[in-house]
Amino acid sequence: MKIWGISATIGNLEQAVQVLLGANFPEEKTKMVRAKIAKKLDIQSIIPENVEKYSWAGHIGLKLLPEVMQIVADSKTTLIFTNTRAQSEIWYHAILDSYPEYAGVIAMHHGSLDNELRSWVEQALHAAILKVVVCTSSLDLGVDFRPVDTVIQIGSPKGVARFMQRAGRSGHSPDATSKAYFVPTHSLELLEGAALKYGIKNEIFESRDPILLAYDVLIQYLVTLAVSDGFKAEATYKEIISTFAYADLTRKEFHELLEFITRGGKSLSAYDEFLKVEIEEGLFKVNDKRVAMRHRLSMGTITGDVNVRVKFQSGGSLGSVEEGFIARLKAGDTFWFAGRSLEFIQLKEMTAYVKISKKKKGQIASWAGSRMPLSSQLSAVFREKLDEVSMGLEEDEEIVALRPLFERQMQQSHLPNKFEFLIEKVETRDGFHYFFFPFEGRLVHEGLSSLFAYRMTKLKSATFSIAMNDYGFELLTDEEMPLELAIEDGLFSDKHLLDDIQHSLNANEMARRKFRDIAHIAGLVFTGYPGKPMKNKHLQSSTSLLFDVFNEYESDNLLVRQAYNEALAFQLEEFRMRAALQRIQGQKHIIKTTDGPSPFAFPVMVDRLSREKLSTETVEDRVARMVRNLEKD
Amino acid sequence: MINNKGEKIIQNWYKTKKWQQFPFQQEMMDSYLSGFSGLLNAPTGSGKTFAMFLPFLADYINQHPDDYQHKKNNGLQLLWITPLRALTNDIQKAMQSVVDDLGIPWKIGARTGDTSAADKQAIKRKPPEVLLTTPESLHLMIAQKEYPKTFEQLQLVVIDEWHELLGTKRGVQVELGLSRLKSLKQKAKSEKQALSF
Numbered sequence: 074m075k076i077w078g079i080s081a082t083i084g085n086l087e088q089a090v091q092v093l094l095g096a097n098f099p100e101e102k103t104k105m106v107r108a109k110i111a112k113k114l115d116i117q118s119i120i121p122e123n124v125e126k127y128s129w130a131g132h133i134g135l136k137l138l139p140e141v142m143q144i145v146a147d148s149k150t151t152l153i154f155t156n157t158r159a160q161s162e163i164w165y166h167a168i169l170d171s172y173p174e175y176a177g178v179i180a181m182h183h184g185s186l187d188n189e190l191r192s193w194v195e196q197a198l199h200a201a202i203l204k205v206v207v208c209t210s211s212l213d214l215g216v217d218f219r220p221v222d223t224v225i226q227i228g229s230p231k232g233v234a235r236f237m238q239r240a241g242r243s244g245h246s247p248d249a250t251s252k253a254y255f256v257p258t259h260s261l262e263l264l265e266g267a268a269l270k271y272g273i274k275n276e277i278f279e280s281r282d283p284i285l286l287a288y289d290v291l292i293q294y295l296v297t298l299a300v301s302d303g304f305k306a307e308a309t310y311k312e313i314i315s316t317f318a319y320a321d322l323t324r325k326e327f328h329e330l331l332e333f334i335t336r337g338g339k340s341l342s343a344y345d346e347f348l349k350v351e352i353e354e355g356l357f358k359v360n361d362k363r364v365a366m367r368h369r370l371s372m373g374t375i376t377g378d379v380n381v382r383v384k385f386q387s388g389g390s391l392g393s394v395e396e397g398f399i400a401r402l403k404a405g406d407t408f409w410f411a412g413r414s415l416e417f418i419q420l421k422e423m424t425a426y427v428k429i430s431k432k433k434k435g436q437i438a439s440w441a442g443s444r445m446p447l448s449s450q451l452s453a454v455f456r457e458k459l460d461e462v463s464m465g466l467e468e469d470e471e472i473v474a475l476r477p478l479f480e481r482q483m484q485q486s487h488l489p490n491k492f493e494f495l496i497e498k499v500e501t502r503d504g505f506h507y508f509f510f511p512f513e514g515r516l517v518h519e520g521l522s523s524l525f526a527y528r529m530t531k532l533k534s535a536t537f538s539i540a541m542n543d544y545g546f547e548l549l550t551d552e553e554m555p556l557e558l559a560i561e562d563g564l565f566s567d568k569h570l571l572d573d574i575q576h577s578l579n580a581n582e583m584a585r586r587k588f589r590d591i592a593h594i595a596g597l598v599f600t601g602y603p604g605k606p607m608k609n610k611h612l613q614s615s616t617s618l619l620f621d622v623f624n625e626y627e628s629d630n631l632l633v634r635q636a637y638n639e640a641l642a643f644q645l646e647e648f649r650m651r652a653a654l655q656r657i658q659g660q661k662h663i664i665k666t667t668d669g670p671s672p673f674a675f676p677v678m679v680d681r682l683s684r685e686k687l688s689t690e691t692v693e694d695r696v697a698r699m700v701r702n703l704e705k706d
Numbered sequence: 707m708i709n710n711k712g713e714k715i716i717q718n719w720y721k722t723k724k725w726q727q728f729p730f731q732q733e734m735m736d737s738y739l740s741g742f743s744g745l746l747n748a749p750t751g752s753g754k755t756f757a758m759f760l761p762f763l764a765d766y767i768n769q770h771p772d773d774y775q776h777k778k779n780n781g782l783q784l785l786w787i788t789p790l791r792a793l794t795n796d797i798q799k800a801m802q803s804v805v806d807d808l809g810i811p812w813k814i815g816a817r818t819g820d821t822s823a824a825d826k827q828a829i830k831r832k833p834p835e836v837l838l839t840t841p842e843s844l845h846l847m848i849a850q851k852e853y854p855k856t857f858e859q860l861q862l863v864v865i866d867e868w869h870e871l872l873g874t875k876r877g878v879q880v881e882l883g884l885s886r887l888k889s890l891k892q893k894a895k896s897e898k899q900a901l902s903f
Contacts, residue, residue: 074860074891076743076884078868079754089872090745093865095885104737108730108748108757188820191792214790214867217750234869241749281873290878297849298886312889316881369849373842374875594875 083234084280084450092283092317113250114240114273118257118266119144120474133160134227134258135167141225142172144254148223150198151205154239155227156445158183158209159437164227165207165412166437178204181412184211185380185438186392190411213238224251228258229265229543232448233272234279259676260478261544265447267469268454279448285318288330288631289594290374295334295357296596297372299350300365303358306331329631331357340626349596367599374594382424383410391415391427394438399425407435447514447543449649455544456491456512463490478672486671487663494660497674498556499667505553508674510545513653520578520645521653522546524570527577529559540681547677560662567654574645583640584633585620591632591639592616711771712764713739719760719807731757739765745868755800755866759784762862763808775809781859782833785887787841787880788866791818794838797866801836812836817843830856841871841879848883854890863887 078093080086090105091098119140145151155161165181180194180203191211197203201220206212213235224243230236240253255266271277291313298304310327313319332338334350335357349364350357359365380393391411402408402417407430409415416430447455461467462479482488489495489510497508511521518541526537526548532555540547548554574580592598598615623630641647670678708714713735720727731753734746738761748754762784767774788794794816801814815834817826819842829837830847833856839847847853863884871877 075862078745078865080745080747080869081749083869086747094743102742104742104744106730106734106737106746108752110752281869283872284878287875287878290875294882297845300849301851301853312885316885318878318881372845
């Protein structure tokens, strides 16, 4: 039997082959075939006419709608990629509002829309019926839509490989040029346009790191084997360690997993619902038909929020939204979904019944977990580009256009080169703001900000409110903090990092959240029968209870350990955090006191506002007012 | 000079389609017919589905040079795993049109979460030669009684869009599924050898 993988270009292709074929696959039987098709790629950033007046910190990008629609008009068929489903809804709505003539030739495509709706859009794209489709990553993959000749990316694609993939969705005949446009949603993001071009030209692609020792997936798999024909421990162990993911699985760990599926492990042995697998003459087997059926129903590794179907009262399904969003609505409320204004009628058995609303205003359905961080590769190029500016060596049109913004940054604060680390202090009526600019991406900043806050409170007690974006983060507090002293005291040190992380970021809480998914995959909780899913609330409380039981009575439990590891590795990217701290330690620390938020600090502040308020509209208004105040200076 | 029937037939097919064969498609053909496993690095829209599927067909024709246009019920030969069930439709259509062109009497099958229980049973009873599926569906197949029979004739497993699965728990599921299939084949091989003594 032969095994072949097909993959787009990523940073770790060699490793991708190893993971696919497994730990023991003979090298002389392995081959990599590379297409090396030099696809002509034409990337352009849309540069706002007046960079300084262009929103400093928007996140929708709608101000460039006329420019975007000009491109659409000049192209045959355009895909407009947005980063979130909510943003898709907003753009779709805005286009129809300002360009009603597009009705009938515009469509939307994202993961929460009904299958039928999506298939229709795909067919219509093939048939060249549509002129423009607003979409999310849901159209990243798959076959080509030949009519598509233009791709527009709204906001940062966050990674080089992803942008490359999306750009490749246009211009399909072998000699055609792929045309791709980058539309920044705020001024500074324009620099990312230059970074993206550089990354693509120099083939700086992100890696996909393989997951190791996922005990939850293994537990599910072992029960799967027990449900069908049963398995023998020794042969199965050997088979499992032949994979890349479990090559380091010890016999002791394997034994613990077997204990777990047969006797519920140490803590759960008293509860027979956890006793799934029986041993008959060395064969691990599930005999209980009910256990087998439940297992088959709950197999899989895709977990996430419970979704509620959206249906018309009169019949007809539109797709699904998160339970949490629907829970906030009252009967009669209006919301936008699937490009329509809908009036919420009632929630019944995990279905939200709606009817078409005539109202123009309403909330946009929102989905959690859609904020991707800037990749470490793109962050690094971004810092290089910034360094060019500080040396006056910039050549990219995007960066040249940003000159007024950088001048203002220099005037008000400082423009750091790659040997410098910038910190800004500003006092407003909200309190004392400390802005740090590592340019490392949102995820790393999430960890660093809590770490810095924790370390500062060791010198002087304070409560911080924290905000961040892909470029930097803000610590806001009521009283002035001894910043210089804190730096001397090891604010940027990577010593005791793990300890400090445990203290600063409620690591328990993060692990608990990770444990929820792990418990699902390992089959510790049952998510319900088809059409009768259990409410998320109930699941949450039962996984939480299990987490506490394990933590208290069996702290070496493999699944709990996995939860902490996942929290550290995926949630915090501990590895990148450490690398960032080491870099910062070697840099010159520049502390500037400013009399108002600088162009770098402003977008970070806006992040805090958009977190505090739920409706985007009020944030937009408030930001507009802040910009007006800035421009008065 | 090509001296195997399968490759000749595929080349002719390219010609009748008036499609130019890219160097990497030829390289893929050579690698596959020489018995390699591995990775095809190709972007979307480069003809990667054909680059992978046609060498498999050439190999099949070489195994059955005289009756490839008549032989039915060969058991599952190719398992094609994709991350999105939405992708199966288009691949299915593309593959079906090739086997139709070549006069191979197969029906390309698909098994995803959308497949009805009756169809799933039919697949288990009489597997199609080519089956498109997802990582989850592969595991569900392994959760069925007497599943090893389904995979007895398996020649090739393809993991499409591997970069999307790598680095996710679904990717780990693929790794585990492949390890199971590899063992099944090895076991069958050694049993066959034992019989021939």
